[in-house]
């Protein structure tokens with residue numbers, strides 16, 4: 001029912017109070033929400049995806065699946081309402097037995113009250129357990145569903161590249177969690193509210209007369225109108241708050257990843273100021289959300305019963321009966337007010353829910369759009385198992401042509417070196433080869449093996465992953481899919497030695513690969529629960545290894561995979577000349593055809609031809 005309109009609000013940006021967040025005005029605009037049916041569809045989509053996406057919990061029993069838990073929660077809530085009703089009447093019953101000095105009645109009532117309170121406590125705990133379980137499940141389901149659509153070939157890269165969607169990581173790791181919590185909050189508060197409100201309205205009416213429920217209804221109708229008016233505003237504040245959260249966290253990730261560089265360059269003060277700027281923006285949005293969700297409290301119940309007493313409604317009753325009626329009716333009207341308050345509070349919670357839903361469905365929409373737009377039809381299977389580029393024209397997403405009319409055959413064993421000034425488009429050729437950037441003209445032929453291009457690309461930036469040394473080398477193949485054997489172990493050791501990382505075969509590293517007598521224990525350790533204990537995280541590897549060592553470890557992947565073709569984008573830029581020579585010689589011995597992108601003269605001798613790219617789309621090809 002709410003949709004999001006991507007226009008900055010000029011009125012707000014002019015105000016002084018947002019001056020200190022204006023530094024990221026472009027990054028953190030205020031969003032307006034409009035009520036329409038598309039928004040309602042998005043909300044429905046979140047709920048139906050949660051209930052129908054089966055992959056997250058494939059082999060769970062029927063009694064622990066999310067639908068069963070929702071039914072149990074409903075029943076648990078109904079049971080709790082009954083228990084709460086009986087517990088609410090207890091005080092009036094106590095008035096009656098105490099004022100009439102009924103000793104045996106008092107003890108009976110005492111036992112009854114203990115029993116009722118225990119049932120209430122049990123049902124509360126049960127409902128908390130059920131809603132907690134549903135929340136955790138909903139989060140897992142929505143996260144896995146989103147990740148399946150996000151971490152996908154050509155989608156992951158395009159989404160992060162386009163930057164149309166801010167902080168997809170924040171949306172997946174945080175917003176989905178908050179959405180699930182908010183959703184549970186709304187559900188538990190409203191699941192049987194209508195029935196409860198009707199029941200207590202009748203009871204209140206019977207005790208106080210029509211004016212009791214009527215005044216409560218009037219009061220809450222006014223409150224509801226206010227709350228409903230606030231929904232779009234709060235939803236937009238929540239949207240911006242979450243966005244600010246994302247930017248703030250990103251700044252900290254940057255600082256963590258650049259800790260050494262910041263120390264070298266004395267950038268602590270700068271970094272501190274930078275994170276504080278984002279913190280202030282975050283504070284601004286947090287504060288506005290708090291203001292707009294200010295709860296409505298009500299002293300109404302006592303006013304209603306007070307009027308009844310002073311108007312002489314109960315004058316014909318004796319004092320103990322009067323006490324009983326006052327207590328009973330105050331409970332009834334208070335419970336009615338409480339139920340209404342819950343519904344009203346739900347309005348502000350619902351606004352949050354909408355804010356989170358918009359962030360999630362917006363991400364889903366964009367992922368779907370990118371997925372539909374992926375067009376790799378220009379990449380074809382080469383009948384001769386070679387790489388061929390036909391009349392390629394490559395342009396940046398901004399439309400600047402980088403290369404035109406590039407026609408080139410790279411036969412097996414005919415290594416190619418690509419050179420040219422920074423930014424001329426060397427890496428862009430790889431983008432076109434694998435479908436990240438669709439060329440504006442031409443097509444590409446690639447060798448295929450088992451349905452995928454028989455081509456391994458080492459990107460310019462080293463990419464280390466969580467896990468052992470072996471995990472780094474087999475990447476992206478997962479170690480859990482590889483049969484552990486002594487042969488595998490020997491292969492790993494040989495590769496590590498070939499790339500010049502023998503010193504990593506010391507026990508503290510090597511234990512993380514596989515040793516002869518560890519094959520069994522390694523396999524058993526490699527289950528999902530225990531991997532954290534035995535493996536290094538990616539950040540640890542980054543701290544342990546120098547940039548040159550990291551490059552060697554990346555190069556080890558080509559030795560493991562032995563592809564028909566490998567593209568090395570500045571992959572030896574941090575290596576000493578001798579290591580570079582050894583690695584290139586060994587790769588050539590393995591019959592891997594190499595396409596290197598580099599500025600290094602020392603590499604020319606390993607290549608048959610050199611593609612020189614110049615500015616403005618021109619290029620030349622020289623034979624070596």
Ligand SMILES: Nc1ncnc2c1ncn2[C@@H]1O[C@H](COP(=O)(O)OP(=O)(O)OP(=O)(O)O)[C@@H](O)[C@H]1O
Nearest residue numbers: 161396397398402421422423424425426427428429
């Ligand atoms: N997402 C993008 N949107 C617009 N332009 C981009 C984008 N990504 C890269 N470019 C531009 O495309 C051009 C070519 O980039 P590319 O990475 O291919 O250069 P390169 O020749 O490999 O450079 P280097 O030698 O520095 O590695 C650069 O001018 C770069 O700024």
